[in-house]
Amino acid sequence: MILLFFTNLFPICYAQEIRWEPVAPGIWKGITGSPEDFDLLSAATPEPRMEAIAKLGEAAFPLDSTETLARQSDGKTYLKFPLVREEQLFGFGLNFKTVHQRGRILRLHVDHYGGVDNGRTHAPVPFYVSDRGYGIFVNSARYLDVYAGSGSRLDSKDPALARDRNTDPNWTASPYSDAVEILVPADGVEVYLFAGPTPLKAVQRFNLFNGGGPLPPRWGLGFTQRVHRLYDQAEVLAEVDEFEKRGFPLDFVGLEPGWLSKSYPNTFDWDPGRFPDPEGLVASLKKKGVGLNLWINPYVSPDADFFSELTPYYGSHTVWAGAVPDLTMQEAQRIYWQKFKKDHVDIGVSGYKIDEVDGYDRWLWPDVASFPSGLAAEQLRQTYGLLVQKQSARLYRDKNRRTYGLVRASNGGGVRFPYVLYNDYNNHKDFITALINSGFSGILWTPEARASDSAEEWLRRFQTVVFSPMAMINAWASGTKPWTYPEVASEVKAMALLRMQMMPYWYSSFARYHFEGIPPFRGMNLEPGFVEKPAGDGIRKVDLEANPYDEATKKEIKDQYMAGPSLLVAPFFAGESSREVILPEGNWYDFYDGSYAGNGEIITVTARLDQIPVFVREGGIIPLTGPRLHAPGEGETFDLEIRHYGETASSFYLYDDDGVSFAYEKGDYSWREIRVEKDENGNWNGSISRAEAGKPDHIGKVSWTFMTKP
Numbered sequence: 001m002i003l004l005f006f007t008n009l010f011p012i013c014y015a016q017e018i019r020w021e022p023v024a025p026g027i028w029k030g031i032t033g034s035p036e037d038f039d040l041l042s043a044a045t046p047e048p049r050m051e052a053i054a055k056l057g058e059a060a061f062p063l064d065s066t067e068t069l070a071r072q073s074d075g076k077t078y079l080k081f082p083l084v085r086e087e088q089l090f091g092f093g094l095n096f097k098t099v100h101q102r103g104r105i106l107r108l109h110v111d112h113y114g115g116v117d118n119g120r121t122h123a124p125v126p127f128y129v130s131d132r133g134y135g136i137f138v139n140s141a142r143y144l145d146v147y148a149g150s151g152s153r154l155d156s157k158d159p160a161l162a163r164d165r166n167t168d169p170n171w172t173a174s175p176y177s178d179a180v181e182i183l184v185p186a187d188g189v190e191v192y193l194f195a196g197p198t199p200l201k202a203v204q205r206f207n208l209f210n211g212g213g214p215l216p217p218r219w220g221l222g223f224t225q226r227v228h229r230l231y232d233q234a235e236v237l238a239e240v241d242e243f244e245k246r247g248f249p250l251d252f253v254g255l256e257p258g259w260l261s262k263s264y265p266n267t268f269d270w271d272p273g274r275f276p277d278p279e280g281l282v283a284s285l286k287k288k289g290v291g292l293n294l295w296i297n298p299y300v301s302p303d304a305d306f307f308s309e310l311t312p313y314y315g316s317h318t319v320w321a322g323a324v325p326d327l328t329m330q331e332a333q334r335i336y337w338q339k340f341k342k343d344h345v346d347i348g349v350s351g352y353k354i355d356e357v358d359g360y361d362r363w364l365w366p367d368v369a370s371f372p373s374g375l376a377a378e379q380l381r382q383t384y385g386l387l388v389q390k391q392s393a394r395l396y397r398d399k400n401r402r403t404y405g406l407v408r409a410s411n412g413g414g415v416r417f418p419y420v421l422y423n424d425y426n427n428h429k430d431f432i433t434a435l436i437n438s439g440f441s442g443i444l445w446t447p448e449a450r451a452s453d454s455a456e457e458w459l460r461r462f463q464t465v466v467f468s469p470m471a472m473i474n475a476w477a478s479g480t481k482p483w484t485y486p487e488v489a490s491e492v493k494a495m496a497l498l499r500m501q502m503m504p505y506w507y508s509s510f511a512r513y514h515f516e517g518i519p520p521f522r523g524m525n526l527e528p529g530f531v532e533k534p535a536g537d538g539i540r541k542v543d544l545e546a547n548p549y550d551e552a553t554k555k556e557i558k559d560q561y562m563a564g565p566s567l568l569v570a571p572f573f574a575g576e577s578s579r580e581v582i583l584p585e586g587n588w589y590d591f592y593d594g595s596y597a598g599n600g601e602i603i604t605v606t607a608r609l610d611q612i613p614v615f616v617r618e619g620g621i622i623p624l625t626g627p628r629l630h631a632p633g634e635g636e637t638f639d640l641e642i643r644h645y646g647e648t649a650s651s652f653y654l655y656d657d658d659g660v661s662f663a664y665e666k667g668d669y670s671w672r673e674i675r676v677e678k679d680e681n682g683n684w685n686g687s688i689s690r691a692e693a694g695k696p697d698h699i700g701k702v703s704w705t706f707m708t709k710p
């Protein structure tokens with residue numbers, strides 16, 4: 001332990017080197033001071049996937065440990081991590097406007113997103129990843145102040161120059177900073193360091209350490225529609241029939257607050273007028289191949305039948321006059337969730353949309369609130385999203401059935417929960433930035449289609465929904481249906497069916513999230529071979545000396561992203577007639593026709609209504625199935641059309657299991673190798689390995705399409 005004292009004129013500060021101990025290959029834990037018992041990991045209780053982490057290999061400690069410093073004073077813990085010139089940072093949770101985080105000042109605080117990237121967001125995950133191939137996670141359930149390379153220290157090894165503003169044109173109001181500094185309002189904290197060597201590997205280690213991504217049931221990757229909040233049971237069934245009649249896919253339908261006898265706060269009882277026979281509804285939907293998702297917020301109405309039983313476990317303050325159960329307490333959990341189990345899960349409801357666990361300050365319990373566990377209101381605020389995800393997911397696990405739902409808040413530690421984040425913000429471009437950022441932080445985000453001003457905008461939104469973790473139409477308030485705009489109805493339908501055709505690709509991509517920690521949707525900055533400045537383009541170089549905020553303000557790549565192992569998606573937004581796409585190094589091909597698109601360069605693509613630009617990397621293999629209205633059900637066999645792109649032999653691992661249960665956790669799954677290579681006559685030849693005897697095998701006929709013509 002080194003004690004640093006700077007006493008040139010007067011003591012500037014002191015700090016101690018963080019003591020790091022290895023906890024898994026390429027992962028170290030550092031403890032400083034006396035960490036609190038309650039933190040993000042104790043709330044989320046992830047089980048690290050040690051075997052999968054080991055497969056990523058050992059890695060050298062990625063930083064100079066003498067430059068990772070901490071100190072306690074004033075009841076707070078101060079953390080400092082080094083930065084070097086040109087280093088770029090990503091992460092810190094669900095940001096909507098910026099991808100580059102160097103130079104930013106954030107207060108990580110669970111909240112509804114208010115239009116500014118200031119740390120107040122639905123999932124302010126205290127994890128960042130550097131382009132130098134390491135990541136840092138601060139395991140604290142407190143509001144954290146982050147100076148991500150904005151403070152200039154007197155003791156800096158690479159100090160900012162003092163310039164004369166009178167005469168020096170390079171004078172800047174924001175001089176260079178060589179550190180990430182974080183203030184934790186507690187007497188100590190646990191920190192984790194994840195090695196790469198690439199940024200993607202660091203993210204994988206972070207995800208695997210948190211249990212790996214969720215493996216949704218197959219139906220979770222199909223389409224979902226949310227119906228008007230005051231629909232009754234007959235109207236719900238009629239809407240589902242309408243989808244079927246018009247040939248639009250639908251895997252689960254979501255009910256908004258009107259299913260409840262009282263909402264905001266909630267009884268969690270079915271409304272007897274609108275929903276006289278919930279079991280019958282679930283059964284009828286099931287026959288149609290459609291699941292049912294229920295909107296809730298967690299706050300308990302005085303009219304809820306379990307209200308008084310929970311009395312000892314409520315916080316001091318209400319939300320819309322509803323009581324807030326202290327869900328850190330076991331007895332509270334037991335009383336609370338048994339209602340959900342009995343009245344919803346046991347009758348076959350397939351999942352929840354858990355609303356309002358994020359903010360606003362004027363709605364949620366205030367920070368002056370107290371809770372019977374003795375935890376601070378702030379700690380509950382930072383973890384409530386984690387707690388409701390974990391505890392509701394357990395109801396399904398107990399039935400050996402997977403769920404896939406929606407939630408409005410999450411945090412570090414929640415990687416494995418089968419929930420996708422959403423909000424009401426509805427800015428299409430920023431939705432895509434959020435999708436990119438979700439991949440740096442171990443969370444999932446849906447750019448739901450909610451409302452549009454034009455047919456074109458509806459189509460463009462729909463196209464990005466198709467290439468996202470949850471294909472959700474949440475247009476119950478606007479009343480927009482997939483077919484509402486006749487001018488684009490056929491394009492919308494073709495896109496929806498493409499989503500369904502791509503099921504085998506999506507499912508395998510999620511399996512890699514679960515087993516290997518690779519985010520199914522991720523930013524270009526995690527992609528090997530991606531440079532923001534391919535030769536000859538107009539993207540300006542960042543000069544952090546001149547402006548440390550440059551990283552956050554320069555042209556970031558936030559309008560294109562990776563989907564699964566081999567697809568690059570470059571959406572159009574309403575009103576655009578052409579756009580640029582940066583292709584990483586290596587050959588890239590057009591997804592739709594297999595033609596060569598470019599290599600390590602910027603290309604310009606012209607908008608067409610029927611396509612969202614998608615490119616496939618060299619050797620990309622995309623397993624598709626036929627267009628269909630529902631995801632393959634349990635035990636259902638489906639045919640494959642396997643597409644190969646490019647000019648090189650390659651392989652793809654296709655994941656298969658029963659699609660609904662947790663049997664895969666006991667080894668009941670198969671990875672099948674799809675290989676494409678040329679035979680001795682130079683003709684393409686495809687093969688797929690058999691599933692091991694006794695392991696899942698749902699593949700029927702296989703056909704091959706070699707997309708790139710010689």
Ligand code: GAL
Pocket residue numbers: 256257295355356423424474
């Ligand atoms: C909002 C939520 C919407 C919708 C609505 C229902 O808070 O974000 O998606 O569910 O509540 O009242």
